[in-house]
Amino acid sequence: MRVPKKLVEIFKEHKPIIRGKSNRGKYTALYEVIPKPPAFRPKVTMQNVKEYVENLKQRYPEKDFRYYKVKIEGKDFMVITRKAHWTDSQGRRHEVTDRASIYVDLKEQRFYVPYSTLRRRKKLVNYIIMRTLGALGVSTVRYLQPA
Numbered sequence: 449m450r451v452p453k454k455l456v457e458i459f460k461e462h463k464p465i466i467r468g469k470s471n472r473g474k475y476t477a478l479y480e481v482i483p484k485p486p487a488f489r490p491k492v493t494m495q496n497v498k499e500y501v502e503n504l505k506q507r508y509p510e511k512d513f514r515y516y517k518v519k520i521e522g523k524d525f526m527v528i529t530r531k532a533h534w535t536d537s538q539g540r541r542h543e544v545t546d547r548a549s550i551y552v553d554l555k556e557q558r559f560y561v562p563y564s565t566l567r568r569r570k571k572l573v574n575y576i577i578m579r580t581l582g583a584l585g586v587s588t589v590r591y592l593q594p595a
Contacts, residue, residue, distance in 0.1 A: 452562035464574040478592040490585045525551040548576045
């Protein structure tokens with residue numbers, strides 16, 4: 449388990465924008481992932497994170513999703529991620545390339561991603577932010593404009 453050097457706060461330092469389709473796939477459109485208003489946003493707990501990851505494990509058993517607790521610079525985070533590598537039948541080790549971790553600060557209800565992953569795989573990270581935070585009830589998607 450590597451600890452990232454720098455974390456980027458979602459919604460404050462990074463505004464996720466997703467390129468999608470509209471009008472039955474005829475047009476490309478931009479969508480922004482935005483936080484729900486505080487009155488409509490449930491508080492994310494360790495139990496919510498556990499249930500979300502267990503659901504992912506049931507739906508995608510081959511992906512090896514996991515969660516764990518880590519302390520970075522005195523702050524406790526819950527990390528939602530996938531196993532970083534796997535071994536094939538010949539014993540060769542392979543790295544997982546479609547992996548992006550989300551760090552959840554349960555105390556302050558803030559969400560982070562590693563800067564290094566965001567820099568290398570921005571499109572993947574934005575998609576994972578949309579799916580994960582949407583499933584936890586923290587965010588929603590807003591239509592921006594046709595691309």
